[in-house]
Amino acid sequence: MTEPRIPRRLCRVLVVDDEPAMREVLQARIERWGFPVRTAESVHAARVLTGSFDPHLVISDLVLPDATGLALLEHLRGDRRDRTILMITAYGTIDMAVQAIKGGATDFLTKPLDYVALHRFITDMEGRLQAKLSSDADQREVNVAGMAGMDGMVGTSHALLRMQARVRSAASSDAPVLIVGESGSGKELVARSLHQLSGARAPGPFVPVNAAAIPEALAEGELFGVERGAFTGATSARMGLFEHANGGTLFLDEITEMPIALQAKLLRVLEDGNIRRVGARAQIRCDVRLIAATNRDPAAAVELGHMRQDLLYRLDVLRIDVPPLRERKEDLPALAAHFLRDCAERYAAPAPTIEPDALALLHGHDWPGNIRELRNVIERAFTRADQGMIRAAQLDLDGSGLDLGVEVPRGIVLPHGVTAAEAERIVILETLKITGNNKAEAARRLGLDVKTVRNKLKTFDSEGSSP
Structure with a gap:
């Protein structure tokens, strides 16, 4: 009697066994039951795979080539306490299975496997996951206000959790914030999270600006606005970024690249909350929270003359350091x-x-x-x-179009001292020769998209490299 096919389910299953036949049989059956499944042949492979696949259920043999299933159990329980672990054992290792239960395994099955019992076990777990999903959805509605703004910060590392705690703490204040971090580390994401978590200010505008991208001659007008007739071509009054951010947050990225003269005017705004448009006599009151960011060491920027020390003192009320990846x-x-x-x-x-x-x-x-x-x-x-x-x-990894970690097909020899670009050309053209100019097969062997191979060939043609 064949088991009925069912739709794809929530429960993700990882099978860990060093016997290829066992892995294949289990994968085929579990997929037929409708559950996403992956397999690993060792403890090391399972540890790596859990990071991306994140299984709800791990079915593991007790005896593995690089360690025992107990060692895998210890890792999995430490990584995610709610992960279910089902051990597989032969009759001769039942004592070890009992130890596994004491160590946190949920249950064990003996070989040869009872697939009816296994199907029931996974189906029961699917029911528990469905119930938990429904409960979590209700809880998310209760906690949505507290979680808003943090969704973009992905991960559970200690470095990230420390930064998230700092963001939550700083969000409750209206004081200036200085975000320090390397290029590409997510400083604007931190600034947006601060704004979204800032209570009454959150519904207001979030205005980001890269201070390094504004021409020095236009920087003051961009920040503070321009009055009509202030200079030739100023045919109408124009609001600046501070006015656009009124009631919300102004994020000045790369603050150390702002002209020193303009930094002095920014300092005055931070002191009294008033701005003056270029060419105007009257001041305008702006309710703006300022968040600044830099990829430099702020103290070093002061020493090198890129930043006023008094402005640093005024901005560095609350600091958030963004960890590099x-x-x-x-x-x-x-x-x-x-x-x-x-x-x-x-x-x-x-x-x-x-x-x-x-x-x-x-x-x-x-x-x-x-x-x-x-x-x-x-x-x-x-x-x-x-x-x-x-x-x-x-x-x-390097944007060259062909990662150097790709295995070079057999029979292709790269000359000594070849550059990455030359190696790419040689590997693609020689692989095409090997495959009889079959672009799809060449792309498969190289781990590339067919479209990428075609585009590369056009490039080689224009350079006179293609045969």
């Missing part, structure tokens, strides 16, 4: 999944999952461009996803 790499799986879901929503396509080898490559990168760099890498990988999965071969 290299200091919160444990957030990489969650961040990558977040960006993939965002891509999926924008392109109306299913979100792929990230394979362990791809996650390992992400963890090994230093991320000098921080969150912005990761988002770009994930978006490029999204376009190359193969059968709903992203492998290391699809990750273009």
Whole structure:
């Protein structure tokens, strides 16, 4: 009697077993029951996979090649206390299974497996997840005000949690805030979160401006506005950014790049809350909370003459340091999944999952461009996803179009001292020769999108590189 097919369910299942046949059988059955399932052959592979797949249920053999299932159990229980773990054991290791129960496993099954019992176990768990989902939805309605504004800060690392606590604390004040962090680390996201969590000010405008992008000759008018007739061409009065932000928040990014003369005028506004348009005599009262940001060390910027010390004193009432991505790499799986879901929503396509080898490559990168760099890498990988999965071969970490971590097909020899661009050209053209100029097959072997291969060939043609 065949089991009926059912729709895809909530419960994600990870199978950990070193026997390929067992993994294949379990995966086939669990998928037929309608549950998302992934497999791992070792404790190490399971640890990596849990970061991206985030299983609700782990079905693990007790004896694995690199450690015991008990070692895996310890890791999984420490990572997520509500994760359910079902151990598989032979009759000779039932004592170990009892130890596993004491260590936090929910239950164990003996080999050969009773698949009817396993199906019932997973189905019962699906029911509990559905009930919890409904309960959580009700709780989210109760807590929505307290959680607003923090959704964009993805991850659970200690560095991120410390920063989130600082943001919540600073949001309750109306004092100026100085955000310090490397380029691409998410300083504007922090500023937006501060605004959205600021109570009565949150419904007001959030006005972001990059101080480094405003020409010095226009900076004062941009910030404070212009009166009609103030100079040639000023045919009408114009509000500045402070007036546009009235009742809300003005975010000045790269504050240390603002002209020193303008910094003095900004200091006066911070002191009394009044602005004067260029060419005007009267002052205008503005109710604005100022948040500034810089990717420099503020003290060093003062020493180098890029920032007035008195302005730093006035801005540095509340400081929030944004950790670089290299200091919160444990957030990489969650961040990558977040960006993939965002891509999926924008392109109306299913979100792929990230394979362990791809996650390992992400963890090994230093991320000098921080969150912005990761988002770009994930978006490029999204376009190359193969059968709903992203492998290391699809990750273009340097933006060259072909990641150097891609395995070079056999028979292709790269000359000594070859550049990345030359290596890319050689690998693509030689792979096409091997595949009889079959672009789809060449793209598959290289882990690239067919469209990418075609575009590369057009580039090679224009450079006279294509045969």
